[in-house]
Amino acid sequence: MADLQEHFDRTIARDQRVEPRDWMPDGYRGTMIRQIAQHAHSEIIGMQPEGAWITRAPSLRRKAILLAKVQDEAGHGLYLYSAAETLGTDRAELTGKLIEGRQKYSSIFNYPTLSYADVGVIGWLVDGAAICNQVPLCRSSYGPYARAMIRICKEESFHQRQGYELLMTMMAGTPAQRDMVQDAVDRWWWPSLMMFGPPDHASPNTERSMAWKIKRHTNDELRQRFVDMTVPQAEALGVTLPDPGLRWNPERGHHDFGPIDWSELQRVISGNGPCNAERMAVRRAAHEDGAWVREAAAAYARKTRDGEAA
Numbered sequence: 001m002a003d004l005q006e007h008f009d010r011t012i013a014r015d016q017r018v019e020p021r022d023w024m025p026d027g028y029r030g031t032m033i034r035q036i037a038q039h040a041h042s043e044i045i046g047m048q049p050e051g052a053w054i055t056r057a058p059s060l061r062r063k064a065i066l067l068a069k070v071q072d073e074a075g076h077g078l079y080l081y082s083a084a085e086t087l088g089t090d091r092a093e094l095t096g097k098l099i100e101g102r103q104k105y106s107s108i109f110n111y112p113t114l115s116y117a118d119v120g121v122i123g124w125l126v127d128g129a130a131i132c133n134q135v136p137l138c139r140s141s142y143g144p145y146a147r148a149m150i151r152i153c154k155e156e157s158f159h160q161r162q163g164y165e166l167l168m169t170m171m172a173g174t175p176a177q178r179d180m181v182q183d184a185v186d187r188w189w190w191p192s193l194m195m196f197g198p199p200d201h202a203s204p205n206t207e208r209s210m211a212w213k214i215k216r217h218t219n220d221e222l223r224q225r226f227v228d229m230t231v232p233q234a235e236a237l238g239v240t241l242p243d244p245g246l247r248w249n250p251e252r253g254h255h256d257f258g259p260i261d262w263s264e265l266q267r268v269i270s271g272n273g274p275c276n277a278e279r280m281a282v283r284r285a286a287h288e289d290g291a292w293v294r295e296a297a298a299a300y301a302r303k304t305r306d307g308e309a310a
């Protein structure tokens with residue numbers, strides 16, 4: 001046992017990858033399962049706010065882009081459930097936990113999408129924040145998760161670009177279109193900053209995840225990186241970020257920003273955001289509607305097995 005622990009510690013210290021066949025501490029396995037499951041659930045639930053606009057896309061081109069994006073998110077969910085399976089859990093079990101409310105998904109997807117500008121702002125800010133979070137995860141210590149993240153990040157950068165391009169187009173349009181963009185930015189800015197999780201001093205798992213090299217940067221470091229990256233993009237776009245405290249601090253070499261309303265994050269995480277009930281109801285209904293597909297797949301698998309045995 002001491003040997004196994006020592007081997008694990010050495011693997012982490014040398015920046016090598018932990019693989020499914022390797023021994024790992026129960027705490028590491030549990031943390032990985034929780035993180036990957038939460039990530040997978042977020043990809044799947046995250047299809048809803050934008051998916052709602054597919055039938056109302058303003059042009060064939062926009063519809064094709066949005067369809068591709070939403071399908072990418074389904075793919076991300078599936079890679080991640082597969083990565084979780086390598087840790088000895090399975091997708092049906094994780095889906096069950098999500099539906100019973102025993103596992104979480106990112107609180108950002110509990111906000112409504114009120115206009116087509118929201119599709120652009122989600123791509124720009126929400127996928128942008130996801131990229132800040134996920135690029136360092138390509139070097140996460142658990143092999144299957146890190147490898148899944150490489151492809152996911154490539155697709156996320158397409159998501160961010162299509163959002164920004166959509167917003168550029170709207171900002172070159174009518175005053176009403178520019179107002180729609182500004183309104184969407186006003187609504188999504190603060191929830192996007194909350195995507196990085198609670199501040200470091202209130203994030204109990206950060207220290208251990210950093211020691212295990214599951215996480216490479218703290219929540220506050222990543223949030224700062226996102227703000228610094230986004231401010232010049234907002235200027236180029238011609239929108240205002242809704243924070244009077246936002247300004248460049250030459251001493252720190254970073255932008256300062258105003259206080260985040262953490263009680264809002266708490267409220268949304270605990271199930272009382274604007275769309276929590278709707279998101280869960282839609283997910284539950286999709287699961288029930290899909291029962292016949294799972295039954296048919298299982299029947300086919302049985303038939304194939306019986307055929308091979310005979």
Ligand SMILES: [Fe+2]
Pocket residue numbers: 043072073076152156
């Ligand atoms: Fe994604």
Ligand SMILES: [Fe+2]
Pocket residue numbers: 073127130155156159
């Ligand atoms: Fe995405």
